[in-house]
Amino acid sequence: MRIATWNVASLRPRLERVEAWLAANEPDVCCLQETKCSDEAFPTMAFAALDYEAAHHGNGQWNGVAILSKVGLEGVRAGFTGPRAREDDEARLLVARCGGVEIASMYVPNGKAVGHESYVSKLDWLDRLSGELEASFDPSSPAAFCGDYNIAPEDRDVWDISQFEGATHVSAPERAAFARLLEWGLVDSTRYLRPDEVGPFSWWDYRAGAFHKGWGMRIDLVLVTRPLVARLESAHVDRDARKRGIKAATAPSDHAPVVVDLSD
DNA sequence: ATGGTAGCGCTGCTA
Numbered sequence: 553m554r555i556a557t558w559n560v561a562s563l564r565p566r567l568e569r570v571e572a573w574l575a576a577n578e579p580d581v582c583c584l585q586e587t588k589c590s591d592e593a594f595p596t597m598a599f600a601a602l603d604y605e606a607a608h609h610g611n612g613q614w615n616g617v618a619i620l621s622k623v624g625l626e627g628v629r630a631g632f633t634g635p636r637a638r639e640d641d642e643a644r645l646l647v648a649r650c651g652g653v654e655i656a657s658m659y660v661p662n663g664k665a666v667g668h669e670s671y672v673s674k675l676d677w678l679d680r681l682s683g684e685l686e687a688s689f690d691p692s693s694p695a696a697f698c699g700d701y702n703i704a705p706e707d708r709d710v711w712d713i714s715q716f717e718g719a720t721h722v723s724a725p726e727r728a729a730f731a732r733l734l735e736w737g738l739v740d741s742t743r744y745l746r747p748d749e750v751g752p753f754s755w756w757d758y759r760a761g762a763f764h765k766g767w768g769m770r771i772d773l774v775l776v777t778r779p780l781v782a783r784l785e786s787a788h789v790d791r792d793a794r795k796r797g798i799k800a801a802t803a804p805s806d807h808a809p810v811v812v813d814l815s816d
Numbered sequence: 817a818t819g820g821t822a823g824c825g826c827t828g829c830t831a
Binding site for chain 2: 561562564565586588612613614662664670702757758759760761762802803805806
């Protein structure tokens with residue numbers, strides 16, 4: 553079973569790239585973030601033409617998450633549940649059961665700057681995520697929490713930690729929130745399989761030629777529960793999808809897809 | 817060519 557996660561940085565201008573990537577890489581499940589679509593505008597038929605069922609949760613303009621699956625799509629639920637639900641839900645969480653695995657597509661708030669109102673709501677969102685794990689999931693059942701975490705778990709998950717003093721994505725409270733997910737029972741599949749590497753990065757700023765300078769971060773992650781750890785075969789980042797390409801009409805996303813392969 | 821990029825939507829926000 554191949555699981556992918558990709559922050560597409562708006563689906564409409566990227567649809568051709570996403571279609572081509574799906575056809576070439578054939579993930580069984582692909583989680584998308586930052587679709588920036590309403591549910592009405594989501595291109596369900598384009599994905600159906602590639603043999604994917606699709607679920608989407610989006611309000612248009614900002615955020616928006618989707619799950620594409622070739623191995624079934626059942627029990628779809630959008631957003632947090634119970635006391636963690638909010639009327640001002642920003643469409644950052646979507647869950648469904650695909651091929652016997654609970655799949656979550658997640659877009660953690662960016663946070664803007666340490667101490668900013670958005671940073672506070674980022675930590676609150678992560679707190680709600682932990683609450684959701686405890687209330688609605690079982691660490692002994694197969695589950696994969698895929699998406700843009702907007703957290704670099706370790707210093708080697710950024711290109712130069714000295715450039716990140718006082719920055720978001722590496723602050724102690726964000727990493728503590730991330731550690732809480734691991735303490736619940738999740739395992740960072742890429743780091744588990746590739747324990748001695750720098751990165752591999754999944755995001756590079758559009759500005760200043762960051763991609764070509766190697767100024768990236770590893771913030772797109774596939775966290776899995778223990779039953780799936782035993783099935784982990786490989787994990788990689790498709791850097792080619794971050795390249796512009798000679799004839800492409802629109803720019804690539806600033807994120808590259810992360811791909812995890814599980815044994816059956 | 818002296819330039820942080822890109823998308824959304826139309827002025828400035830978000831990332």
